[in-house]
Amino acid sequence: MFDTITQIFDHEHYLREPLQLYEPIEYTLHLGGKRIRPFLLMTANRMFGGDDSQVRQAAIGIEVFHNFTLLHDDLMDRSPIRRGQPTVYRKWDENTAILSGDTMFALAWSYFLAQPSPRLHQILTCFNQTAIEVCEGQQYDMNFERTAQVTIDDYMMMIRLKTAVLLAGALKIGALYAGAPEADIDHLYQFGIHLGLAFQLQDDLLDSYGDVAQFGKQTGQDIRDNKKTYLVLKALQTAPQPLRDELSALFASTPADADAKVERVWQIYSQLGIRQQVEDAIAAQFAQATLHLDAVQLPPSAKTPLQTLIASLSGRKK
Amino acid sequence: MFDTITQIFDHEHYLREPLQLYEPIEYTLHLGGKRIRPFLLMTANRMFGGDDSQVRQAAIGIEVFHNFTLLHDDLMDRSPIRRGQPTVYRKWDENTAILSGDTMFALAWSYFLAQPSPRLHQILTCFNQTAIEVCEGQQYDMNFERTAQVTIDDYMMMIRLKTAVLLAGALKIGALYAGAPEADIDHLYQFGIHLGLAFQLQDDLLDSYGDVAQFGKQTGQDIRDNKKTYLVLKALQTAPQPLRDELSALFASTPADADAKVERVWQIYSQLGIRQQVEDAIAAQFAQATLHLDAVQLPPSAKTPLQTLIASLSGRKK
Numbered sequence: 001m002f003d004t005i006t007q008i009f010d011h012e013h014y015l016r017e018p019l020q021l022y023e024p025i026e027y028t029l030h031l032g033g034k035r036i037r038p039f040l041l042m043t044a045n046r047m048f049g050g051d052d053s054q055v056r057q058a059a060i061g062i063e064v065f066h067n068f069t070l071l072h073d074d075l076m077d078r079s080p081i082r083r084g085q086p087t088v089y090r091k092w093d094e095n096t097a098i099l100s101g102d103t104m105f106a107l108a109w110s111y112f113l114a115q116p117s118p119r120l121h122q123i124l125t126c127f128n129q130t131a132i133e134v135c136e137g138q139q140y141d142m143n144f145e146r147t148a149q150v151t152i153d154d155y156m157m158m159i160r161l162k163t164a165v166l167l168a169g170a171l172k173i174g175a176l177y178a179g180a181p182e183a184d185i186d187h188l189y190q191f192g193i194h195l196g197l198a199f200q201l202q203d204d205l206l207d208s209y210g211d212v213a214q215f216g217k218q219t220g221q222d223i224r225d226n227k228k229t230y231l232v233l234k235a236l237q238t239a240p241q242p243l244r245d246e247l248s249a250l251f252a253s254t255p256a257d258a259d260a261k262v263e264r265v266w267q268i269y270s271q272l273g274i275r276q277q278v279e280d281a282i283a284a285q286f287a288q289a290t291l292h293l294d295a296v297q298l299p300p301s302a303k304t305p306l307q308t309l310i311a312s313l314s315g316r317k318k
Numbered sequence: 319m320f321d322t323i324t325q326i327f328d329h330e331h332y333l334r335e336p337l338q339l340y341e342p343i344e345y346t347l348h349l350g351g352k353r354i355r356p357f358l359l360m361t362a363n364r365m366f367g368g369d370d371s372q373v374r375q376a377a378i379g380i381e382v383f384h385n386f387t388l389l390h391d392d393l394m395d396r397s398p399i400r401r402g403q404p405t406v407y408r409k410w411d412e413n414t415a416i417l418s419g420d421t422m423f424a425l426a427w428s429y430f431l432a433q434p435s436p437r438l439h440q441i442l443t444c445f446n447q448t449a450i451e452v453c454e455g456q457q458y459d460m461n462f463e464r465t466a467q468v469t470i471d472d473y474m475m476m477i478r479l480k481t482a483v484l485l486a487g488a489l490k491i492g493a494l495y496a497g498a499p500e501a502d503i504d505h506l507y508q509f510g511i512h513l514g515l516a517f518q519l520q521d522d523l524l525d526s527y528g529d530v531a532q533f534g535k536q537t538g539q540d541i542r543d544n545k546k547t548y549l550v551l552k553a554l555q556t557a558p559q560p561l562r563d564e565l566s567a568l569f570a571s572t573p574a575d576a577d578a579k580v581e582r583v584w585q586i587y588s589q590l591g592i593r594q595q596v597e598d599a600i601a602a603q604f605a606q607a608t609l610h611l612d613a614v615q616l617p618p619s620a621k622t623p624l625q626t627l628i629a630s631l632s633g634r635k636k
Contacts, residue, residue: 017454021457075416076416094412098394098416099390099460102390102423103450106453113443132421132428136336136421139417142413143338
């Protein structure tokens, strides 16, 4: 399946006049990436007997949309690097990032509109609702950077909007194209939500406990950046005083010796058993996802690709 | 008609959580404005026997989209003021302007998707094509700021994309909702294109020859800003040497005495008869628009609102 998807994206080109607008789009969409959203969309469609040609354009559309959000997020977050290459606002400039991003959002719609379906209205409504929620998620993420009090519930709501709904939406859209029954679509959507939450919590965990060689980035970066991840929020929730105050103070500081800070935070995490708690939370999300996949009224063989995905993600080290 | 539209926008609210995302949207959409795009959409729908309720959501959608483009354009152009009030990126910040703008683009789709029609696919495709063209127009506009050689043809292409296609698209969408015949829709679309071109050329003309009291802004601002409008492009096209070089040099300079520069440019315009040439070009666009309106297969009375619009615009002083 991933071969098919790689081929689709290798062969899809976006370049036309004015080049100043479309070159950054071509660049962004040929940087690679896991293409997990097109995979979910096409897999859901196949599960219910759909043919790949029935969703080819939509699969591109969902990836174009995802890359639009990355492009604008990178500008808002001032991230210099994406997939090992300079981000658009760094390679070109801010205005290019804004306008090429806007155009990608519009292009995503072109792909969906080019993919006929008797359920197109439902598909477009789902896509649009998802797009709005992703924007809301990014806003909450930015809000949380400036807020002292963020609860675990707040955090879960934020990552549901910022990350999970697009995975869930990709599955739902794929199933809609295949004409799947409503109840099954709902279960697949919930499967996607829990998968997305598990994936984000894993990202948080790997930042502290990933194998550097395999994870590919320096561990503890979230701590250095004072990022409010599930780990620190869980630690703040469970830490007794005065440990909680110390942790708060650490996450409000940017000391010259960042390594010492990271070490001290890890000591606290260890004392509180945070690693185990987060692993349990991840396992719980995967278990929820599995329950929803089980509830889909299809023969077991149809579910194999998504079961394989869960199995490979549960063991991921990067 | 404009009373109906004012009422619609007075009663429409966009506020919900997270407020940091939706407050700038509420602010932007309650700053007022001519609401010319909703007017065109509703007028086209009425012309072909449609009921206002049939396009109420779509009329809001096209205005939300238009305001999204203004919001991002103001950020890209670093414009501090819009409709007499601070622009979003100035009142809040750049990230707010980016993300609230993105959300407005998505919201525009929500309004269109909420407005049922057997021709919805055609309507959405028209809207999407228009959105892409408006982005392309903004890119050409930014390109032209950095290019020495811009022809009149380039300029007309740019303002067609940046301004005219959205007026034309509003008319086409309104007519589509009313179930108008294809040939009439095409004429209405062309009417909108020529109307938009005339409108933009008028803006260019008024900057030099508008009555300051009525136009509401200092005249000659485009000259101060070295903006490549129809006036200077026409002057460069028709000026003999060495006048052309002098004009080029003036538009590459930002002298301390800007008033003297404006005066000298006006002298050159006067010598070349630019005002008359631009007035002729505007009249030609209005004439083209009128021809297309005439060709629409409807009784004369149905065309009155658009004829009135043309008549009032041809004489506009602001």
